[in-house]
Amino acid sequence: MRNENVTPEKRRESLRQKELSNPSSSVHGSNLADLVGGLGWKGIFILLIIAELIIYSLFFQ
Numbered sequence: 001m002r003n004e005n006v007t008p009e010k011r012r013e014s015l016r017q018k019e020l021s022n023p024s025s026s027v028h029g030s031n032l033a034d035l036v037g038g039l040g041w042k043g044i045f046i047l048l049i050i051a052e053l054i055i056y057s058l059f060f061q
Helices: 008-021 032-059
Strands: none
Touching: none
């Protein structure tokens, strides 16, 4: 019953903190899932637009 009001971000952060307490399991301390999970859908949308612009500029100059 304790976890019914926990948001996915808080759950992810608590799991990350537990992982960081074990130094052998987490060498880098952060990964792409933490980055994307913290951005939300608007941040992911902006990153996709930027990536598309970079790819477009590389191929169609």
